[in-house]
Every structure is written in C-alpha cells, then in structure tokens.
Amino acid sequence: MAVSGKKAPKHLLSSTTSMASDKDLQIYCQPCDEEGTRLPAHGYCTDCKEHLCQTCFAAHKISKLSKHHKLQDATNMPKVLQQPSPSFHTGQSDGLTTPCLKHSKELIKFYCHDHVEFLCSVCVTLEHQTTFCQVDYIPDISGDIIDSKEYQVILNALNTTSDKFQQKVEDLKKMAYKSNSSLKESLAAIKKFRQEINQRLDELERQTEDAAKVNEQDNNKHLKAAETTYEDINKSLKELSEKIKQLNTSKQADKLFKELKLAEKIMKDMEEKELKLSSYDIKEHHFKANVAILTNLKAEKSFGTLTQRTLNKKALPIQIQSRQSSHEGEIRVKTQQDKILCGIRGMLMLTPDLLIITDRNNNAVKMVDISSQSVSDQLQLDAGPWDITPVTNKELAVTLPYKRTVQFISISSNKLVKKHTMMVDGECNGISYYQGKFVVSFVNPAKLQILDRNGTTLTTIDGKNIFKLTHYVMCNKSSIYVSDSWMNTVTRLNWQGEVIGGCTGMGQPIGMSLSDDGTVFVCDLKENVIQEITGDCGTGKVVLKNLESPYAVCWCEETKKLYFSGWHRDEKNDNFLHIYKLS
Incomplete structure (x- = not known):
C-alpha cells in the first residue's frame, strides 16, 4: 500500500x-x-x-x-x-x-x-x-528513416503547410487593404453625399431668397414711382396756390375765377391719382418653413448605411434570371390625404384582389384593390408603420417602431379599423405571425423576440455576433428568416433561436416574402435585384434585375405575380407598386 x-x-x-x-x-x-x-x-x-x-x-x-x-x-x-x-x-x-x-x-x-x-x-x-x-x-x-519515403512525405507536407499559411497571410493582407480602401471610398462617398445635400439646400434657399428679392425690387420700384409722382404734383399745386393768391391780391376777378375753376378740376384729377396710389397692394411677408424636409431628416435613423460584404466567406451561389418574367404595370398608391412621397415598407397579400400596404412616410395603412388598381381605403395612425403580418383573415398587426408598439387592425366591410395595441420592449421593425406566435425583429440593439398573442416574451435571441440591422423577419413551420442590411445576410433560425443556415455576400437585403413551397423572395436594395432563395438558404437565383431600389416585396401564389415597392426618393418610383408576373 x-x-x-x-x-x-x-x-x-x-x-x-x-x-x-x-x-x-x-x-x-x-x-x-x-x-x-x-x-x-x-x-x-x-x-x-x-x-x-x-x-x-x-x-x-x-x-x-x-x-x-x-x-x-x-x-x-x-x-x-x-x-x-x-x-x-x-x-x-x-x-x-x-x-x-x-x-x-x-x-x-x-x-x-x-x-x-x-x-x-x-x-x-x-x-x-x-x-x-x-x-x-x-x-x-529508426534505422531506415534516413532519406526514407516517410521523410520526404513529411518534409513536403511541412513545406506545403508553410506555403498555405504564407498564402493565408498574403490573402489577409490583400483583404485588409481592400477593406481599408473601401472604407476610404465610403468616407469619400459620405462627404460627397453631404455636399449634394448642402448643394440642394443651398439651391432651395437661393430660390426663396430670389423670390424675396423680386418682391423687394417691386416694392422699391412702386415706391420710387409714387415719390416722383408726389413731387411733381406737390410742385404743381404749390405753383397754382401762389398764382391764385396773387390774383386775389391784385383783384383780378376774371382771371381768379378761371384759375379757381381750373384748380377744382386739377383737384379731382389728383383724387384719382391718389386712389391709384392707394390701390397698390403692399404685402407683409413671413417665412413658412417646409417642415417636410426637417420631418424626413428627423425620421431617418442614420445619415446612410455603411454596408459590409464578407471577403473571406463563400457567398450564396446566384444564378441569373432562371425564371421568365413580364412587366404587368404599376398601381399608384399616393392619395389626396398624403402630404409627402410614399414610403411603402410593408406589404401583405390578403386575397389575390386585395393588397394591404404600410406607408411609413404618411403614417398610414392602405388597402389596395388590385382589380380597380387604386387605394380603396386608408387608415391614419399616430406614427409611421413599418412591417405587417396577418393574424387571422380579418385581423392584421403592424409595427410602429418609434412608438415601440404593435398596432392591431381589423378588416370589416372592406374598411380598415384600428383595434388594440401591444407594447414591446424596443424599436420594433419586422413582424411575422405563425400559429399563435409573433416573431418580432428589433434594432438598437439588434435582436429577435418570440411573443405570444398577449405580448408575453417566450424567447429572446440576442443579436450579438449574429445581427446588426434587422429590418425584416419571416417565419413558417420550420424556420425563421431574418434579413440584415448591415451584415448583408439572410439568416435562418429554428424556433429555439438557433442559427441553422443562412447566406452571405448579398448587396443589401431588405424586404422578404415567403412562397408556399418555402422559397424566400428577397429585395436587394444595393444590387437593384430581387432574388429567390431556397428554404435552406443553400442556393438562389435573381428573378428580377435592373430595378429601381426595390424595398418591400409580396408574392401572390395564385396569380404568380410579384409586387414590390421602391425607395428611390422620386415621384415616379416611390408612389407606385410595381407588378411582375413570373413563370
């Protein structure tokens, strides 16, 4: 022992x-x-x-x-x-x-x-x-190890491994240089963008100043003419007054009578001239600011988006235009109630003939009649809505990011009616509903939450190391899909919050729509395309290209039509829904 x-x-x-x-x-x-x-x-x-x-x-x-x-x-x-x-x-x-x-x-x-x-x-x-x-x-x-085959194999392997590491270091140097160069270009683009904004504001300011100067010149012109007229009239009246006094003093009755009658006529003429001077419209000026400019600036959360594209990861393999597509036209969704350009951020196909959209810029939810190609109803909200999801065939839910609220809306007799609200604990953007559960994406900080219908949090998925800017989320029986316009990724998770797939290397993925067979349509704002990604995020294909800043998207399974909105900051693009048929 x-x-x-x-x-x-x-x-x-x-x-x-x-x-x-x-x-x-x-x-x-x-x-x-x-x-x-x-x-x-x-x-x-x-x-x-x-x-x-x-x-x-x-x-x-x-x-x-x-x-x-x-x-x-x-x-x-x-x-x-x-x-x-x-x-x-x-x-x-x-x-x-x-x-x-x-x-x-x-x-x-x-x-x-x-x-x-x-x-x-x-x-x-x-x-x-x-x-x-x-x-x-x-x-x-060890006797036969000298100059043996094993010696040569291991020596070659050592040299190969050394070469691989050297190549990796060289690749990292190149990628770091490329990354730093892209940052410099981005900083230059930021400054250029700021200069463009300043130039446009300077132009608007000059236009207003020029209009004010024209009014000032008109005022000075009429005042100068009035002063000249007054001086001439005043001189003539003084001369006539002196002449009448002299004739009265010298007792020249005939001439005095004649001059008095002439003075009466001149006085009537002067009254007409006085009325003409009085009729000149002199206005007081006040400046009324175009608050839409300031409102839009306040509504924006950033000066712009500094996107990232992973250099050392394999991007999603993309095929170009494997579907046949045909342009089916546009539907104007700006109404008389709207004050500024539309900002369509969420879309929902309720029936093949009825589309519900959110207009963030005009604080509205709109019902679009596909057959008449018009907005059939508009519901004003207290703040700008972002995303939308069906709860039942008669009830919808939309996110109000700045209110940190989910607004429930019912549909009755083809009218949109506000119902109750549900508070959430952050700036909510994307929302999707499936079998009694909401999946909500948040920004600042980026995270996901799974909630029940009463708003009770069932699961919180911290976005650290996964997300940066999660605008949209979609879900079905097996998966939750999140688009991240900062990380340039679409991430796939299960209902336990575990990452089970995803694709990288996209330009700037934004709005998404799920098809019945599980594929995901994704708007790429930077590349100006719409991609269709398989449910496992393994492969994808571009179905529409050369678009104008596609933002929100909706797929109609029955008609095989794709509806999407744009964010190009112009009347022709932002105020319309664009329709394409895929086959």
Whole structure:
C-alpha cells in the first residue's frame, strides 16, 4: 500500500549506502517514487537495476519490453538502493538524450503508435503496457528513416503547410487593404453625399431668397414711382396756390375765377391719382418653413448605411434570371390625404384582389384593390408603420417602431379599423405571425423576440455576433428568416433561436416574402435585384434585375405575380407598386 511521507534524503539513495537491516531503512519502488508515490519494494529487476512494487513487478513480467528481464523477489533482492541502469545517462543510442517530461530522471527511448507519444521506460511500465499499446524501442525502428519515403512525405507536407499559411497571410493582407480602401471610398462617398445635400439646400434657399428679392425690387420700384409722382404734383399745386393768391391780391376777378375753376378740376384729377396710389397692394411677408424636409431628416435613423460584404466567406451561389418574367404595370398608391412621397415598407397579400400596404412616410395603412388598381381605403395612425403580418383573415398587426408598439387592425366591410395595441420592449421593425406566435425583429440593439398573442416574451435571441440591422423577419413551420442590411445576410433560425443556415455576400437585403413551397423572395436594395432563395438558404437565383431600389416585396401564389415597392426618393418610383408576373 502507499506510504505517505517525504522521500528519503539523498545520502540514503547513494550507491554507496548500505543497510544494516530491513528495520533501518525501508526500500521503495523506484518508478513509483519518481511519480511521488511511495510504495514498498516487492522485488528487483537486475536488467533495469530498479526496485519494483508489487504492481510494477507484475507488469514487468507481462510487458513486451521487459518480460525477458531477470527478476528477483523480496527475499533475494538487494537490500541497498542501486545505481540506476547505465542506460539512464550513459551509453545511449544516438539522439536519445531528451529527458521525459513526466519522469525527469528518465530519457525518451520508446514510441507508442496507438497514442502517438514518446515514452520513457517508466511511462511504458505504468501507462502503456504492451498488452494494450503498440510500443517500440526507438533504435529498433529508426534505422531506415534516413532519406526514407516517410521523410520526404513529411518534409513536403511541412513545406506545403508553410506555403498555405504564407498564402493565408498574403490573402489577409490583400483583404485588409481592400477593406481599408473601401472604407476610404465610403468616407469619400459620405462627404460627397453631404455636399449634394448642402448643394440642394443651398439651391432651395437661393430660390426663396430670389423670390424675396423680386418682391423687394417691386416694392422699391412702386415706391420710387409714387415719390416722383408726389413731387411733381406737390410742385404743381404749390405753383397754382401762389398764382391764385396773387390774383386775389391784385383783384383780378376774371382771371381768379378761371384759375379757381381750373384748380377744382386739377383737384379731382389728383383724387384719382391718389386712389391709384392707394390701390397698390403692399404685402407683409413671413417665412413658412417646409417642415417636410426637417420631418424626413428627423425620421431617418442614420445619415446612410455603411454596408459590409464578407471577403473571406463563400457567398450564396446566384444564378441569373432562371425564371421568365413580364412587366404587368404599376398601381399608384399616393392619395389626396398624403402630404409627402410614399414610403411603402410593408406589404401583405390578403386575397389575390386585395393588397394591404404600410406607408411609413404618411403614417398610414392602405388597402389596395388590385382589380380597380387604386387605394380603396386608408387608415391614419399616430406614427409611421413599418412591417405587417396577418393574424387571422380579418385581423392584421403592424409595427410602429418609434412608438415601440404593435398596432392591431381589423378588416370589416372592406374598411380598415384600428383595434388594440401591444407594447414591446424596443424599436420594433419586422413582424411575422405563425400559429399563435409573433416573431418580432428589433434594432438598437439588434435582436429577435418570440411573443405570444398577449405580448408575453417566450424567447429572446440576442443579436450579438449574429445581427446588426434587422429590418425584416419571416417565419413558417420550420424556420425563421431574418434579413440584415448591415451584415448583408439572410439568416435562418429554428424556433429555439438557433442559427441553422443562412447566406452571405448579398448587396443589401431588405424586404422578404415567403412562397408556399418555402422559397424566400428577397429585395436587394444595393444590387437593384430581387432574388429567390431556397428554404435552406443553400442556393438562389435573381428573378428580377435592373430595378429601381426595390424595398418591400409580396408574392401572390395564385396569380404568380410579384409586387414590390421602391425607395428611390422620386415621384415616379416611390408612389407606385410595381407588378411582375413570373413563370
């Protein structure tokens, strides 16, 4: 059994040390003693010149490397500690001079093929018995290694691995340079964009100033004419007044009568001129700011979007235009109630003839009649809505990001009616509903939440390391899809919130729509295309290209038509829904 206590002093382990009797000094197993375990010696190996405990003595008889050694039992073993085997430090085979990491007094002499480890004799005895491991004495197997095939293979592999790492470093340098260059270009584009905004504001300011200056010039012109007229009239009246006074003083009655009558006529003429001067329309001016400019600026969450495209990851393989498409026209969705350009952010196909859209810019939800190609009803909200999802065939839910609210809306007699609201704990953008559960995407910070119909949070998925800017979300029985316009990805998750797929390398994915067969239509705002991605996010194809900033999208399975809105900041694009038929 193990005996606790300190190791014997060094002078007791000397080769010159003798023992008077067994009672003077207990002899311990030398291999175990190296491990810090003190066990009484049970025998002795004359080949290894080591005392062995009962376990090591039994193992010595079995081991392939030691079973032919000469052993002595406790009665016949030396009663003094012996000098370690000469092979410990001297007479080693060429190159076997490396100490064992586990047993510092032993040298590496063996190799275990099963564990791919270098061993000393103690390691072999205690941990790698030859009945379980294929252990060889290194000099026995190293003789033919010089210039061998194995030597050449490993040397070539080392060189190949080195070349791969060098190439990786070079690739990273190139990608870092490309990334830094793209950042410089982006910063230059930001400054250019700001200059364009400033130039446009300067133009609008100049137009208003020029109009004011024209009014000022008109005022000065009429005032100058009035002053000249007054000076001429005043001079004539003074001269006539003096003449009448002189005639009265000189008692020239005939001439006085004539001049008085002439003065009466002149006075009537003066009254007409006075009325003409009074009739000039002098206006007071006040400046009324175009608040839509400021409102739009306040509504924007950023100066722009700095998109990222992964350089060292494989992008989704895209095929070009594998579907046949035909342009079916546009539907104007701007109404007389709208103050500014439409901002269509959410779309929902209620029936093949009825489409519901959200207009963020005009704080409205609109019902679009496909057959008449017009807005049949419009519901004004307290804030700009973003995304929309069906709850039942008569109930919808829309997100109000700045209110941190989900607004429920019912449909009755083809009219939209506001119902109750549901508060959420963040700036909610995307929303999708499936079998009693809402999936809502949030920004600032980016995250997903799965809620029940009462708004109770069932699952929260932190967007750290997954999302950056999650505008839209769609879900079905097996998957949740999230578009991220900052990470340039569409990510696929299961209902436990685990990422199970996705595609990278897109330009700027925004709005999405799910088809009945599980494919996902995605608007790429940067590339000006709409892609169709398989449900596992494995492959995709461009179904529409050369578009004008596609933003929100909706697929009608019955008619095989794709409806989408644009965000190009112009009347022709933003105020219309665009329709394409796919086959």
